[in-house]
Amino acid sequence: MAKAQKDVRFSHRGSGSRPRRPSQSVSEISEASEHGSPSPPVPEQSESQKKLQSFKTRTIWTFVMIAIFFGSMFAGHIYVIIIVTAIQIICFREVIAIADVPSKAMSVRFTKNLQWYFLGISMYYLYGESVIYYFKHIILVDRILLPFATHHRFISFILYVIGFVFFVGSLQRRHYRLQFKQFAWTHMALYFLVLQAHFIINNIFEGMIWFFLPVSLVITNDIFAYIVGITIGRTQLIKLSPKKTVEGFVGAWIFTIIFGFLLTNILMRYSYFTCPVTDLGANIFTGLQCEPNPVFVKRTYGLPIDPPAWTKLPHAITVEPIQFHILNFATFASLIAPFGGFFASGLKRTFKIKDFGDSIPGHGGMTDRMDCQFIMGLFAYMYYQSFIAIYKASVGSVIETAITGLSLAEQMDVVKGLTKHLVNQGVVGQSILDYMTEQLKRR
Known part of the structure; x- marks a missing residue:
């Protein structure tokens, strides 16, 4: 019997038919045998085809993101806030996911639930702080909202304590290390993502320009760092990002300053970008009305050196003060903000991953695109509050003082x-x- 089987197998090989390929299905083999010829091999994508497909996907989603970004910005401040909120939630999910141990987390109760609970409490506290600060004149005169506004911080604290007590009560023997690791990792994600996103939302309330300008500077710097780097880049900048070069780093700084001057000159002409938010229903068509911040009003500055008459150079220049501030914004976006990306690169190397996720087809995770934006948004808020904001009594602050004091x-x-x-x-x-x-x- 065994000999007969051997003969059968030998006769099949001698008849000219080919052995079955691993990639061929049973139906393909049977169809080929019926017609007396093997099915044609399925060609695999070449490396160049894969790169072309990746480039197409990346390009399409780039335009999709640009359309969503500008569409929301022109539609109104509330839509931009929704986009920022969605981004921080996606980034939080990606960051906590890279430290998960699925095989162990399945046997640990409430780990995931607590992570999202702490996210919700953090957002409640931070968003509440912003809304109360910028809309006191509405919230403090409302009978229902007044108690929540007056005791907002205490309510937030109690909610956090409930989560903390629940975490301690859920500790399990043999899983202490994992649970405390997840607890610490969750709070690190809240600090680096949610807290910094809170300041970005405050920038939106202060005026669309303080949101759009920093975001644009970071994107511009990243683009020119790539262009200059592949053109004349020779010297490696940092080992965490081998493709970053000193030439690209410096060249992008120069181009970012130029772009900053041009963009600021356009944005400050429209009150929709320069005015603080007084109406969340406003959009690019309805606009906003306000007394312009002095930083957008032209001033005359005398030159430190009086030029000789034969040079025909002016003795003073007239320019908006924002043009001087943009130098600092562009410099931070070019020389400091990229270190947010380097930090993210180091984090990915630690966990041996290429991207934080695949939230954006062709671009990797949302965190991969936002790593520099969070620190830039925080800088924009701190700089604005320190050097640009005008502090004076407002209707909301007067009402708050009267009610609480x-x-x-x-x-x-x-x-x-x-x-x-x-x-x-x-x-x-x-x-x-x-x-x-x-x-x-x-x-």
């Missing part, structure tokens, strides 16, 4: 005093003051 009787005196002032200025009639005085007496 005065008794009810003192608040009534303030109302009567303001009403009397408006009567004296001719804004309201005397009858309104008399009516209010009578109503307040009854109280």
Whole structure:
């Protein structure tokens, strides 16, 4: 019997048919035997075809992201905030995922739930701080929202403590190391992603230019660093990113400064970009109205050296102060912000991964695209608050002081005093003051 089987196999080889390829299915073999000829081999994609397909995917998604970015920015501030919120959630998911140990995490209760719980509490606290700060005049006069605004920080603290107690109560023997590792990793992700995204959202509230300008500078610097690097780059900049060169680093700095001047000159002409948010329903068509920040108003500066008359050079220049500030923005975007990318590269090398994820087809993870943006957004907020913001009394701050710092009787005196002032200025009639005085007496 064995000999017969050998003969059969030998006769098949001698008949001219080929042995089955691993890539051929049973149906392909049977179809080939019926027609008396083998099925044609399935050609594999060459390396050049794979690169071309990757380039097409990357290009398509680049234009998709550009369209979403500009579409949301022109549609209104609330849409940009939604985009930033979505980005930080995706980045948080990618960062906590690289430290997961699936085989162990399956047997540890509530690990994932606690990570997302702490994200939710952090966003509640930080978003609440922003909304209360920028919209005091709306929230503090609302009967339902007032308690939440007044006790916002205490409520946030209690919610965090609940998560902390739940974490301690869920500790399991033989999994202590894993659970504490996940706890620390979660808080690191909250610090580097959620906290910095909070300041980016504050930039949006301060004016669209403080969001759009830093983002554009980082993107421009990255593009020119690549172009200059592949053109004249010779000297390696840092071992964490072998493709980064000193020539590309310096060349991108110069081009980013030039681009910054040009872009700022365009953006500061439109109040939609320069005005703080007073109406979340505003868009590029409705615009915003405000008194311009002095940084956007031209000033005359005398030159430190008086040039000779024969040079015909001016003794002073007239320019908007923002043009000087843009030098610092462009310099940070070019020389410091890239270290956020180097930090991310070191993190990926630590965990032996190429990308943080595959959230964006052809581009890797969302974190791979945002690694420099978070630190740039934080810088923009700190710089704006330190050197550009104008601090003066606002309606919201006055209302907050009156509600939190005065008794009810003192608040009534303030109302009567303001009403009397408006009567004296001719804004309201005397009858309104008399009516209010009578109503307040009854109280």
